[in-house]
Structure formats: C-alpha cells, structure tokens
Amino acid sequence: MIALILRRLSTAIPTLFAVILLSFVLMRTAPGGPFDGERPLDPATREALTTAYGLDLPLWDQFVRYLSRLAHGDFGPSLVYRDFTVTDLIAKGLPISLTLGALALVLALAVGISAGLLAATRAGLWSDRVVGIGATLLTALPSFVTAPLLVLTFGLVLGWLPVSGWNDGAAPNLVLPVIALALPVAGAIAKLTRAGLAGVMAQDHIRTARARGLKPATVLFRHALRPALVPVASYVGPAAAGLLTGAVIIETIFALPGLGRYFVQGALNRDYPLVLGVVTLYAALIILFNLLADLAYGWLDPRARG
Amino acid sequence: MNRPLSTVAMIVVLALIAPLVLEWPHDEIDWNAVRAVPLTGSHWLGTDNVGRDLLARTLIGTRVTLSVAIAAAFVALVIGVAWGAIAGWVGGKVDEAMMRIVDALFALPFMFVVILLMVVFGRSILLVFLGIGAVEWLVMARVVRGQVIQLKQRPFIIAAEAAGAPPLAIITGHILPNVAGVAIAYLLLTVPQVVMVESFLSFLGLGVQEPLTSLGILVKEGADDMDIAPVGLLVPGGILVTLLVCLTLAGEKLRDRYSG
Numbered sequence: 001m002i003a004l005i006l007r008r009l010s011t012a013i014p015t016l017f018a019v020i021l022l023s024f025v026l027m028r029t030a031p032g033g034p035f036d037g038e039r040p041l042d043p044a045t046r047e048a049l050t051t052a053y054g055l056d057l058p059l060w061d062q063f064v065r066y067l068s069r070l071a072h073g074d075f076g077p078s079l080v081y082r083d084f085t086v087t088d089l090i091a092k093g094l095p096i097s098l099t100l101g102a103l104a105l106v107l108a109l110a111v112g113i114s115a116g117l118l119a120a121t122r123a124g125l126w127s128d129r130v131v132g133i134g135a136t137l138l139t140a141l142p143s144f145v146t147a148p149l150l151v152l153t154f155g156l157v158l159g160w161l162p163v164s165g166w167n168d169g170a171a172p173n174l175v176l177p178v179i180a181l182a183l184p185v186a187g188a189i190a191k192l193t194r195a196g197l198a199g200v201m202a203q204d205h206i207r208t209a210r211a212r213g214l215k216p217a218t219v220l221f222r223h224a225l226r227p228a229l230v231p232v233a234s235y236v237g238p239a240a241a242g243l244l245t246g247a248v249i250i251e252t253i254f255a256l257p258g259l260g261r262y263f264v265q266g267a268l269n270r271d272y273p274l275v276l277g278v279v280t281l282y283a284a285l286i287i288l289f290n291l292l293a294d295l296a297y298g299w300l301d302p303r304a305r306g
Numbered sequence: 307m308n309r310p311l312s313t314v315a316m317i318v319v320l321a322l323i324a325p326l327v328l329e330w331p332h333d334e335i336d337w338n339a340v341r342a343v344p345l346t347g348s349h350w351l352g353t354d355n356v357g358r359d360l361l362a363r364t365l366i367g368t369r370v371t372l373s374v375a376i377a378a379a380f381v382a383l384v385i386g387v388a389w390g391a392i393a394g395w396v397g398g399k400v401d402e403a404m405m406r407i408v409d410a411l412f413a414l415p416f417m418f419v420v421i422l423l424m425v426v427f428g429r430s431i432l433l434v435f436l437g438i439g440a441v442e443w444l445v446m447a448r449v450v451r452g453q454v455i456q457l458k459q460r461p462f463i464i465a466a467e468a469a470g471a472p473p474l475a476i477i478t479g480h481i482l483p484n485v486a487g488v489a490i491a492y493l494l495l496t497v498p499q500v501v502m503v504e505s506f507l508s509f510l511g512l513g514v515q516e517p518l519t520s521l522g523i524l525v526k527e528g529a530d531d532m533d534i535a536p537v538g539l540l541v542p543g544g545i546l547v548t549l550l551v552c553l554t555l556a557g558e559k560l561r562d563r564y565s566g
Contacts (some may be wrong), residue, residue, distance in 0.1 A: 136554070140554050142502055245418075264512075267512060278418075
C-alpha cells in the first residue's frame with residue numbers, strides 16, 4: 001500500500017509542478033496587466049505598484065519567489081480584492097466549495113448506486129430502461145441548463161426554496177445547488193454501477209453462491225456489489241474534477257461565495273495571483289482525489305494491489 | 307430519438323437557412339419592441355432585454371456554437387490522430403514517452419487550463435476553438451494508438467513493409483483508412499464535448515463575445531431574465547440539450563459498432 005502511494009506521488013508531484021509552471025508562464029506572458037484600467041494610471045504610481053508587487057523582476061526570479069512563498073502557504077496578494085490576500089480568499093471560499101462538493105458527491109453516489117442496482121436487478125424490464133435513458137439524459141444535460149430550470153420550477157413558480165444566496169449555509173439554500181451539481185455525476189455512476197453489476201452477475205462465483213441456495217439479496221449485496229463497484233471507485237477521481245468545474249457554474253448561478261466564483265471573477269479581471277492560486281489548488285485537489293480513487297480501487301479489488 | 311443524426315441535421319438546416327428569411331437580423335435593435343413577449347409583430351419568440359429578435363439570436367447562436375464545435379473537433383481529430391498514429395507506429399520508448407504525456411495531461415484540470423488560455427490570449431472566437439481542440443484530443447490519441455498497434459501485426463501491413471513501401475506511404479495508404487471508422491465515431495463524440503465546453507465558457511462570459519452570440523450566452527441571458535420571460539431560457543436551452551443528447555447517442559452507436 002505504501003509503495004503504491006509513493007509510486008503515485010512520484011508522478012503526482014511533477015504533474016503539480018508542471019501545472020504551476022505552465023499557468024505561471026501563461027499568466028505572466030499575457031498581454032494586458034492588472035493595472036490597465038479605464039483611466040490610465042499616473043506613471044509614478046504605476047511604477048510604484050509594479051515594484052511593490054515584484055512584477056519588474058525577471059520571470060524566473062518571480063517564479064522562484066512564488067514557489068517559495070507557496071511552500072509557506074502564502075499565495076500572494078490579490079490584485080483585485082485589494083484588502084485580501086489570495087490565501088484569505090481561499091480560506092473563505094474553499095470550505096463553501098468543499099461543503100457543496102462533498103454533499104453533491106454523497107448524493108450522487110447514493111442516487112447513482114441505488115439506480116444502478118435497481119436497473120441491474122430488473123435487467124430488460126421497463127425500470128431498467130427508464131434508468132438507462134434517465135442516466136444518459138442526466139450526463140448529457142449541462143448544469144448551466146438544469147440549474148436555472150430547477151430555480152425556475154422550485155424557486156420561482158412553486159416558491160418552495162430560496163432562489164440564490166449562501167445564507168451561512170442554511171439547509172434550504174443548499175438543496176438546489178447540491179442537486180444541480182450532483183445530477184450529471186449521479187447519471188454517470190448509475191451507468192457504471194449497472195454495467196459493473198451486469199458483468200459480475202455473469203461470473204462463476206455468483207453462480208456458485210446462487211447454487212448454494214443463498215438468498216438473492218445476500219448474493220447481490222455480499223458477493224456482487226463490491227467487485228461491481230470497482231469502476232465506480234476509479235470514477236471518483238474524474239467525478240471530483242467534474243464537481244470542481246461544475247461548482248464554478250453552480251456558484252455563479254446561485255451567487256454562492258465559493259472558490260469557483262473567485263476564480264471566475266479573477267479570470268474576468270486578470271487577477272493573476274488569484275487565478276494562479278486557485279488553479280494550483282484545484283490541480284492539487286484533483287491529483288489527491290485520483291490518489292484516493294486508486295486506494296479505493298485496491299481495497300475493492302485485491303488483485304490490483306501490489 | 308431513434309434517429310439522432312436526422313434531428314441534428316434538421317437543427318443545422320434550420321440554423322443555416324432560417325436567418326435568411328427572418329425579418330430581423332440577430333444584432334439589430336427594434337426600439338418599438340424591447341422585451342416583447344412571443345408573437346409580438348414579426349418577433350415570433352419575442353425580443354431580449356435590449357430589443358433584439360430572440361428567434362434570430364437563437365438561430366445565429368446555434369450556428370456559432372456548432373461551427374466552433376466542428377472546428378474544435380477537427381483540431382482535436384488532427385492532433386489526436388497524428389499523435390496516436392505516430393506513437394502506435396513507432397512504438398518502444400517514443401510510444402511510452404508520448405503516452406506518458408497524454409496520461410499527465412489527463413490528470414490536469416483541463417477546464418481551468420482552457421479558461422487560463424482564454425484569460426491570457428484574450429477572448430477571440432478563434433482561440434476558443436483552438437484552445438478547446440488542444441485539450442480534447444487526448445481520448446482520440448489513445449484510441450487511434452490502440453488501433454494502430456493492432457493493425458501493425460496484420461498480414462497486409464507486414465506484406466506492405468516486406469514489399470518495401472516507405473513508412474509514410476504505409477501510414478497514409480494503409481493505416482489511416484483503417485482507423486477512419488473509429489476516428490469518425492470519436493469525432494462525433496468529441497463534438498458534444500466541445501459544445502459543452504464552449505457553452506460553459508460563454509455562459510461565464512469567457513467564450514464567444516458580443517455582437518456574436520452562442521447558445522451558452524443565450525442560456526445565460528435567458529437565466530438572468532427567466533422570472534419575466536422563461537421562453538428566453540427554454541428555447542436555447544432546449545436546442546442545446548437536444549444537440550448534446552442526439553450527438554452523444556449517435557456517437558455511442560457508431561463507437562459500439564466499430565468496437566464490436
């Protein structure tokens with residue numbers, strides 16, 4: 001297990017480094033700068049600002065400084081949110097994004113696995129077909145279409161739930177964003193679970209368990225489910241990436257002060273340190289989730305350890 | 307939904323022909339009908355918040371979204387097929403290195419890389435599709451490489467080699483025609499992916515810019531005004547979803563046929 005973790009880290013760290021380097025170089029070679037406003041700045045002020053933020057140093061020097069500060073957990077100052085450092089903004093936004101993402105992942109796993117189970121145990125019946133079509137639709141529907149539709153139905157027409165806002169994470173405010181975020185992931189998990197179970201149910205050890213006279217539920221939950229979830233486990237990494245990107249949209253639509261919203265604001269305003277910090281953090285999170293997916297894979301399928 | 311491609315074809319034909327016969331172009335303001343409800347005068351779907359004909363905007367938006375998607379999918383096709391064919395044909399260390407790069411890129415948060423590209427190089431439509439195409443070629447490269455490795459051991463390729471055909475001639479004359487079917491299936495699957503990315507970017511204001519419009523922008527504008535005019539959300543959203551679902555279904559069908 002430890003060998004596996006080490007081997008994964010040996011590719012993860014260079015990848016992370018490459019992401020930081022690439023985004024750093026891209027951001028610094030970009031035309032236009034953070035101090036280009038509607039009104040041209042006084043040259044002296046401009047120079048003072050450029051020096052204060054270290055933008056006049058050679059690129060490699062800036063990069064080394066950035067890395068060393070990063071190692072101390074300092075993402076630098078935000079150029080647009082003048083009173084905050086990027087670390088402040090991340091500390092404010094990340095918990096909100098993680099809450100959303102975690103709730104959505106749990107919901108997607110619960111709904112997706114149950115739907116997949118239902119479909120696999122009723123293979124060929126109408127409930128199987130409904131799940132199949134539903135899952136395809138859900139994975140094809142973009143969240144920026146489903147989220148406004150959900151708001152329109154439950155927020156505006158029926159008036160059951162708040163339309164937007166964070167409200168300190170009150171439960172009613174969370175319902176619609178979490179559902180909108182979870183739907184495409186739930187569809188993908190339902191498909192994977194159904195395909196995984198269909199494959200496992202045809203194997204010899206399931207036939208043996210049945211022949212020994214075990215109850216269908218015991219066969220399903222004790223013998224079939226665990227190996228069938230292997231593809232679901234390896235999907236957790238991509239799912240986490242999907243939830244992080246989805247959160248950018250969902251936070252914008254529901255006006256939630258999460259990390260994704262700072263990212264979009266930073267991108268629209270050329271706030272280099274903010275965008276760089278968020279991309280680095282996202283890359284680290286996605287790499288972490290891929291690692292977790294590998295570990296879960298090894299737990300579910302002992303043959304994959306080693 | 308049984309014939310997904312004919313539905314797509316219908317939408318394409320509508321988007322190409324209908325704007326020619328409409329009374330209002332997509333970017334002209336009708337000062338007498340700002341925020342008009344559907345069926346006001348010659349505005350079949352009404353107008354948006356500054357008085358531009360919604361039907362014309364939807365049709366032009368569909369056109370732009372599809373053009374970007376097709377162009378980006380071709381960029382992905384060219385890079386993916388070239389990368390995969392070279393890796394698969396040369397093999398050995400080169401193959402390993404090239405596929406290692408693909409693996410590393412797979413682990414990247416690619417949506418953020420595209421946004422980064424948009425931020426850095428400005429939000430031009432050309433860069434929207436170049437940027438998207440440049441990150442969507444990975445699956446294509448993997449699939450083509452797998453096919454090429456299988457093909458390499460087939461007798462007719464070995465025969466061509468034994469007959470002294472130069473490698474380039476073998477690749478273009480024998481390998482690529484045999485990879486074409488699978489490549490087209492994945493091209494079809496890449497298009498909805500790109501539609502999704504383009505709409506995502508445009509929705510956030512980072513993709514296609516005014517006065518051009520795209521389905522993503524229209525969905526965004528529709529969502530902003532949905533409490534007073536839900537048609538502005540429902541029509542572009544409906545077209546977008548229909549395109550995504552039909553293209554995905556058609557691509558999956560074709561892929562399943564070629565992968566047996």
